[in-house]
Amino acid sequence: MKLAIVIDGYYFLEKFGLITVIFALSLVVAMYSTLAERKIAGFLQDRVGPNRAGWGGMLQPLADGVKMFLKEEIIPAESSKFLFIVGPSLAILTACIGSAVIPWGDTIVLFGRTVDLQVTDINVGVLYIFGVVSLGVYGIMIGGWASNNKYSLMGAIRAASQNISYEIAMGLSIIALLMMTGSLSLRDITNQQHGFWHEGWFSWNFFSQPLGFLIFLVCAFAETNRTPFDLPECETELVGGYHTEYSSMKLGFYLFSEYINMFVSSAVMSTLYFGGYNYPGMDWVMEHAGPTWGPLVGVAALLGKIFFFIFFFMWVRWTVPRFRYDQLMNLGWKVLIPLAIANIVATGLWMTVKATYF
Amino acid sequence: MSNPSQVTEFGKILLFLITGSVFVLIAFFTARLLSPRKPTPEKLLSYECGEEPTGSSWIQFNPRFYVIALVFLLFDVEMVFIFPWSTIYAQQPLLTAEPAWGWLCLTEMMIFVGILLLGLIYVWKKGDLEWVKPAPITPEVKTGIPPAAYDRLNQQTYQVRKFDAPVKELEHER
Numbered sequence: 399m400k401l402a403i404v405i406d407g408y409y410f411l412e413k414f415g416l417i418t419v420i421f422a423l424s425l426v427v428a429m430y431s432t433l434a435e436r437k438i439a440g441f442l443q444d445r446v447g448p449n450r451a452g453w454g455g456m457l458q459p460l461a462d463g464v465k466m467f468l469k470e471e472i473i474p475a476e477s478s479k480f481l482f483i484v485g486p487s488l489a490i491l492t493a494c495i496g497s498a499v500i501p502w503g504d505t506i507v508l509f510g511r512t513v514d515l516q517v518t519d520i521n522v523g524v525l526y527i528f529g530v531v532s533l534g535v536y537g538i539m540i541g542g543w544a545s546n547n548k549y550s551l552m553g554a555i556r557a558a559s560q561n562i563s564y565e566i567a568m569g570l571s572i573i574a575l576l577m578m579t580g581s582l583s584l585r586d587i588t589n590q591q592h593g594f595w596h597e598g599w600f601s602w603n604f605f606s607q608p609l610g611f612l613i614f615l616v617c618a619f620a621e622t623n624r625t626p627f628d629l630p631e632c633e634t635e636l637v638g639g640y641h642t643e644y645s646s647m648k649l650g651f652y653l654f655s656e657y658i659n660m661f662v663s664s665a666v667m668s669t670l671y672f673g674g675y676n677y678p679g680m681d682w683v684m685e686h687a688g689p690t691w692g693p694l695v696g697v698a699a700l701l702g703k704i705f706f707f708i709f710f711f712m713w714v715r716w717t718v719p720r721f722r723y724d725q726l727m728n729l730g731w732k733v734l735i736p737l738a739i740a741n742i743v744a745t746g747l748w749m750t751v752k753a754t755y756f
Numbered sequence: 757m758s759n760p761s762q763v764t765e766f767g768k769i770l771l772f773l774i775t776g777s778v779f780v781l782i783a784f785f786t787a788r789l790l791s792p793r794k795p796t797p798e799k800l801l802s803y804e805c806g807e808e809p810t811g812s813s814w815i816q817f818n819p820r821f822y823v824i825a826l827v828f829l830l831f832d833v834e835m836v837f838i839f840p841w842s843t844i845y846a847q848q849p850l851l852t853a854e855p856a857w858g859w860l861c862l863t864e865m866m867i868f869v870g871i872l873l874l875g876l877i878y879v880w881k882k883g884d885l886e887w888v889k890p891a892p893i894t895p896e897v898k899t900g901i902p903p904a905a906y907d908r909l910n911q912q913t914y915q916v917r918k919f920d921a922p923v924k925e926l927e928h929e930r
Contacts, residue, residue, distance in 0.1 A: 413768060417775050467790045475800040476812070487780050494779070498772040518768035525839065526769075547802045548813045559821050562828040569835045573842050580846030582839070642803055647787035651780075724887035727824075731885045735831075735876065739869060742838075746845070746862045753848075754855035 412513055420497055420517065427708075428657035429459040435712050442716040466650035474643050478544040485541025486644065486651035492537060493658035496530045499523040500665045501585045502700060503675045506693040515697065516585060523584040524572060527666055531568075531621055534659065535561040538623075538630060541652070542640035553639030556723070557630035561621055563730035568617035570738035571610040574745045575603060575670060584669055594678035602673040609741045611671045613734055618667060620730070622659040625715040632720055664707035668700060675700040823884045827875075834872050841865055 433448065433455060440447025448455035473482055503515035520526060535558055542554020579587045591601050604611050620627040631639030638644075641652045668674060675696035684692035721729070802809040844850070845865070851858045879885060 413771065414775075417772055421775060421779060467787050468792075470792050470794065471787065472795070472799055474802050475797070476802050476809070483784075487784070491773075491776050491780055494776045495769070495772055498769050517772055518765045520765045520769070543814070545802070546813050547809075548804065551813045551815075551817070555817055555821055559824050562825060562832075566828060566831045566835070569832070573835070573838050576839065576842040577846050580843050580848075582843060637803065637805075646791050647783055651783070727885065727887050731876075732880065736873075739873060742869065743866065746865065749845075749851065750855070750858040750862050753851035753858050 417517055424494060424497055424658050424661055427661045428654055431657040431708055433459050438712045439716055466647050469646040471646040476546040481540050481544035485537055485544055486648040489537025489655040490651040492530055492533045493655035496527060496662040499526050499584050500669055501588050501674060503697040504693040507689040519583060519585045522582045524582045532565055538640050545643035547643050549636040549642045550640050553630045553636050557640060560629060560726060564617040564620035567613055567730060567734035567738045570742060571613040574610045574741045575607050577745050578606060588669055588674035591673040591676050593676060593680055604671040613738050618663040622656060622663055624711055626718040626721050628720060629723060629726060660708055660711050664704045667707055668703035672703050827879055
């Protein structure tokens with residue numbers, strides 16, 4: 399038997415292009431999230447925020463980045479040198495690779511080629527996201543432990559126990575969603591939410607799983623270590639938490655990975671619950687805008703949703719004060735997990751009753 | 757052919773991972789080139805609020821974190837079992853074809869989740885989910901003034917007195 403191996407060179411180019419674009423996109427969004435955070439903080443606290451570098455502070459993230467590169471790298475003598483470097487690398491790597499399975503848009507025709515706006519459509523996409531999110535804790539845990547600093551260690555332990563506590567509730571809330579979609583592929587889940595209205599009810603998952611979304615949202619805050627769940631680095635008690643000893647680009651990696659995590663989790667929330675690249679009246683737009691511009695509008699819709707969620711993250715940061723540790727653990731174990739299980743049972747009952755009697 | 761490149765879906769994840777690693781390495785290399793390195797013994801000390809650090813911080817920590825990790829492991833493993841169940845359960849053709857199948861499937865999973873819940877209740881009742889709650893401290897100072905005097909002062913509402921200075925004359929003087 400003769401095996402014909404056909405390698406389409408353009409396909410590789412296309413995938414690498416897409417990967418590069420997604421990396422660049424997550425980095426640029428993360429960079430400008432730092433500026434947006436400071437601007438929004440300024441707005442909510444009735445002040446201006448950074449406005450010196452560039453036009454209205456538009457170059458501030460670049461200035462910060464250059465500063466990060468130019469700072470001296472300090473590796474404490476007492477620390478575990480290898481793990482000290484592994485920590486931040488792992489943190490940013492796990493933050494970045496989460497976006498591999500997110501469908502950024504419908505298939506699009508670019509320069510006469512049909513391009514899939516998703517790096518990979520694995521059939522266990524949700525599980526992949528879930529796994530990457532749980533890997534994220536290693537970056538913090540390793541970095542905090544390797545520093546050989548009391549504050550860092552405390553921050554690392556807190557981060558670990560917080561992340562694993564909220565991961566359970568997150569998984570259970572996703573299960574309730576999967577009981578309605580029946581697929582672990584993010585592409586399938588997005589396509590099921592086509593348009594906005596389907597057979598007498600909203601087609602977006604949020605409208606059939608509001609409680610699940612709420613639990614997922616709270617858990618996303620906890621997993622990204624954002625206020626009110628920023629106990630791993632709470633400045634008032636632990637100096638800098640797990641990154642007390644870090645300086646230069648390694649610190650930059652930790653700070654950056656938080657913003658990339660925020661971006662990716664916003665993307666996951668928009669994809670799972672808010673229809674991803676679907677938007678009301680998309681069929682009409684697709685018909686009139688053609689196969690190149692139609693999907694691009696969808697990409698814009700997804701990005702709009704993502705930016706809204708990023709704004710929401712920041713809004714909450716300046717609205718809700720930080721939890722105390724016992725409140726945090728109580729919320730995770732005694733409120734969210736029972737609620738998530740109740741949500742699963744309610745979803746199951748509703749599905750079965752609907753199939754039996756309607 | 758939908759996949760002309762012979763790259764499996766997980767291969768693309770590998771590509772993604774490689775790109776990410778290259779990015780991290782480049783960033784580290786650039787930082788190495790650009791940043792100054794003038795280490796002194798003081799600089800390399802661990803930070804402990806300006807004091808000299810005492811002892812290593814690689815110590816034994818509270819075992820309750822360990823218990824939390826164990827419980828998490830149990831829940832996580834059970835969740836892995838529920839994931840495939842939920843995707844099969846959601847198949848509409850199966851559900852509508854035979855309603856009894858839906859009920860059977862649901863009951864099975866409810867028993868499974870019930871065992872999970874029993875475990876949670878056990879851990880809860882055993883007190884492993886309880887964390888130290890800081891008790892509020894009311895500071896007490898021994899003074900000769902009776903508490904009632906403070907109460908009266910606290911209950912007083914502040915009255916804004918009308919300001920009626922001769923404004924015009926003041927302006928005139930200036």
